[in-house]
Amino acid sequence: MVLYEIDIQRLKEIQNYIESNLEKDLRIKIIAQHFRLTAHTLRRQFKVHTGVPVHHYILVQRMVRARELLLNRIMPVSEVANAVGYHEISTFSHAFSSYYGRSPNDCIKCGGEIEGN
Numbered sequence: 700m701v702l703y704e705i706d707i708q709r710l711k712e713i714q715n716y717i718e719s720n721l722e723k724d725l726r727i728k729i730i731a732q733h734f735r736l737t738a739h740t741l742r743r744q745f746k747v748h749t750g751v752p753v754h755h756y757i758l759v760q761r762m763v764r765a766r767e768l769l770l771n772r773i774m775p776v777s778e779v780a781n782a783v784g785y786h787e788i789s790t791f792s793h794a795f796s797s798y799y800g801r802s803p804n805d806c807i808k809c810g811g812e813i814e815g816n
Contacts, residue, residue: 700747709734710748713741717757721764721783725757762798765791769806776803 702710713734717725730753731741745753761783768779780791780803795803 700743702744702747706744707748709736710744713745714749714756718760721757721761722781723784725784727753758794758798761785762795765795765803766799766806769803770810772807776807779803 713730716730716733727741728738731738734741736744742753745756749756751759765779765783768774768782769776774782776792777788780786780788783791785791785794792803795801795806799806801809
């Protein structure tokens, strides 16, 4: 698939949108509508442009931001969860543990010495 300059620019805008709105509902359908694309087109072009699926990119951005916030120790785990788009702390803890191999609380205790994906 060939991406034109206008497609690449839009995909960069989508990446910026995701990174700036991690606390929001970032379902692919919603992002696609926001940028006047079909969900299929967004998935296909995003994968070509970044090399990863949209949902994986969102997960990685959320986990990286969550780790940064946890290490700053300026908010409790529940607020970190909300700040990166998780409304249930258990769902956040599971996602964080699956991604990093340690719970959010363990991340805080060990000062961030964890292996990321």
